[in-house]
Amino acid sequence: MIKSVLVANRGEIACRVFRTCRELGIATVAVYSDADADALHVREADTAVRLPGAAPAETYLRGDLVVKTAQAARADAIHPGYGFLSENADFARAVLDAGLVWIGPPPEAIEAMASKTRSKELMGVTPLSEVTEADLPVLVKAAAGGGGRGMRVVRDLAELPGELAAARAEAAGAFGDGEVFVEPFIEGGRHVEVQVMADAYGTVWTLGTRDCTLQRRHQKVIEEAPAPGLAPELVAELRARAVRAARVTEYRGAGTVEFLVADGRAHFLEMNTRLQVEHPVTEAVFGLDLVALQIQVAEGHALEQEPPPARGHAVEARLYAEDPASDWAPQTGRLHRLEVPGAGHGVHPGPGHGIRLDTGYAAGDSIGVHYDPMLAKVIAYAPTRAQAIRKLAGALERAVVHGPVTNRALLVRSLRHPEFAEARMDTGFYDRYAAQLAAPEPDPHAPLAAALADAHGRSRFGGWRNLRSQPHTKRYRTEPDGTEHEVRYDHTRTGPTAEGVRVLAVTPTRVELEVDGVRRKFTVTRYGERVHVTTPHGDTALTALPALPEPNARRAPGSLLAPMPGTVVRVAEGLTEGAEVTGGQPLVWLEAMKMEHRVCAPASGTLTALHAVPGRQVEVGALLAVVQAAVPEESA
Structure with missing residues (x-):
């Protein structure tokens, strides 16, 4: 029997696992970086151990330190959460080799599905080996990891080499693996996934479907269960293929098999060998605690032959500290208040309200630049989809979120948009409507x-x-x-x-x-x-x-300023002062909160100053470069 669990993660997922452990009578251990010394997950754990440093590569991605920490804290099991080391087969092996219980799938299953190229081979899908004009548009993807990192849509064949190089660099920095591949980009589709849960005795549950179509930068924003409007025969096919993925890898524990559905056909994307951020919607409709089931399977218990029946509908929205009107730029600062009326904090939505809040933040916490900008997940459950959507939109509208700019208003408008309300959405939803949905609407009074x-x-x-x-x-x-x-x-x-x-x-x-x-x-x-x-x-x-306007600090025309605090991760190859650039050309890449942002030339002209240096930390408004616009010949 597991007596103490260390969560090799941070924030919302660590708090989520701790809640279940408390209900089961299991002690909890948190790990934290210097940037997270006062974080909510540290305060909620029974024991907390520091990982020196702030960057993920120094802390949460150091599997050797995490294992030593678990041993020092006398934990007998490790839960990886999601992100960081959750899909790292070597880390899973290190946990097992140390004599600890690994609350996750076998390392061999992680290995089989961690590489998207290998997982596609196992599922009978072949990536493109050579791209022609006829194949466009295509999608460049990182073979390892997820969260949209290393992912790019290419519509012009001439841009493919540059995008492949950029994807390799981003993937290597994010996952330590620069392998990328190319596959057809299917437009007008929906992102649908199947939750699986498997034990060591051959039982595989498929816990319905989830729709995760509303995404920005290839990262999910709104999810729901079950996926609406799918034909019964398509649902049966999705479930059968999900079971195949679990059986071919001899899977154990919780996992998610993801598909892109278009024109009534399901295209296999990948299998995530971990718990997903959107797992609460499945918990709500099935009345299950997936973390408790993970622990049960890790302890060697068998699942029932069939899961309980699904009832009702659940919708989840991810509340991010970001400015959707400024290309989703992440925001930092002090979170003064975070309140969602009627929300419960347990595994199931609050009694009588049908609203659940999962968060890794509390009033007074600081939001820094090192990690994902997600503040919370708000989940609504109701007997019907329309009721769940209305309940979630109302809860978000009445939510009190004081501090950095968030996407709260965009979430409310997205939920109330006719395409979403009528389940007519596709993955291009925010490409079409982001500007409209993100437009500020301050109260005039x-x-x-x-x-x-x-x-x-x-x-x-x-x-x-x-x-x-x-x-x-x-x-x-x-x-x-x-x-x-x-x-x-x-x-x-x-x-x-x-x-x-x-x-x-x-x-x-x-x-x-x-x-x-x-x-x-x-x-x-x-x-x-x-x-x-x-x-x-x-x-x-x-x-x-101030009562009197202050004079604005003068900047040279064509100054490129950092739109967010972060780290300069790349400067365009060969870029030096005096170089000629074209309008819209990416010059500098910034990274903050797991998001990469391109800073582009405002016009064609000459680069007269370059202050951006890879590895440099910058604040909002920092001068990165200056482009002197070319003078049109007729004006010369």
Whole structure:
């Protein structure tokens, strides 16, 4: 029997495993990097052990350190979570060789499916060996790892060599394996997967289907179970092929077999030999704890011959610290509040509410640059798909998320989009609608509410005089779009007034206005110069500005500034000062929070300065390079 489990991971998945272990009476051990010293998973564990360093390569990817840590902490089992070492066969062997219980599939099964090229061979699928114009578009993929790293769509044959080189470099940096392959890129398809659970006695469960079609940068954003609108015969085929994948590898434990479904046909993508981020939707519809089942199988217990029947529908949304309107740029900073009304934190959605919150963060935690920008997963369960979608959209709309910019508003709009609501979505959903769904919609009265609350808190409404004075003014900038607002208000014998509205009530934290006959309530929360104004329909983030505008720091025309904090991972080959560049040409690659971002030339011209150096850490707004635009001949 397992008595103590070390989770070789961090954040949300570590907290998730710890909850199940507590319910089972199993002690827990956390590992943490220096960047995670005060993280929630460290606080929740019974025992925590430091891995010196901050970067994943120094800490969570050091299997030798993790095994030694487990032995020192007297853990008798290791759960890998997902990401990092979860699909590393050598790590699984090291765990077993150390006499510890490995809560995962056999190393041989991981090895068979860890390489996407080998897994396709086992499933009878052959990648492209030579690409011609007739094959376009194609998808370049890393053979190892996942999460969209090393993945690129190529539509122009001339771009293939460069994209192959870039994919190899990214894959080598992310997974330590630069192998890539090319396969047809199927447009207009849906990403559908099958959850499997297998024991050591030949029983293989297929726990329904999941739809993970809504993705950005090849990473999932919204998932649901079961996948809607699939023909029964297609579902039967998906389940049969998933069982084949499990049996051909003599699989044990939890795994996911992924497909792209288009025109009624299923195309095998890969098998993930681990628990998936989206596993809660399967847990909700089957009433199971997949982590508990993983532990049960690792202890040598047999599964029942058949799983319980599925009931209802579940939808999950991933809440990221990112700005969808700025090419999904990850965000950093202090998370002041994270609250989802009615959410439960257990394996199953909260009783009577059908909402579950899985997170690795709590109020006051810092969001850094080293790891994935996912703050939380919010899961809704209901008897029908329409009810689950409505419940999740409503919960996200009322959620209070104070701190860095997030994708919360985009999630709400995505769930309510007709294509998603009617299950007509495909993997190109965000290619078509991201700009529309990510467009900022700050509340037009939020700056006034912030100003009135601030004035009341500073006792500026006292001392009414018979002689009218100049109106008070306050300046704010809405985040993340940067629009500046100047609001004016006055105070009279009966209280504060503002043009176009009727001020009904003001406290330092609450403001009530009547706008066109409608009473509106605002909750105002201040964190230094950042102000969050919350209504039942969402949140507007503002930054308080000085009364007089400050002169902007002058930058040379054509300056390329870092759009996010991160690390310079690559500079275009052969790029030196004085080089001629073309508009849109990628010049510098930044990496932060497991995301790569290209910084491109704003126009054709000459590179007059290059400050970016591979390995350099940069902050938002750091000067990377300067491109002097070419002067058109007719203007010369």
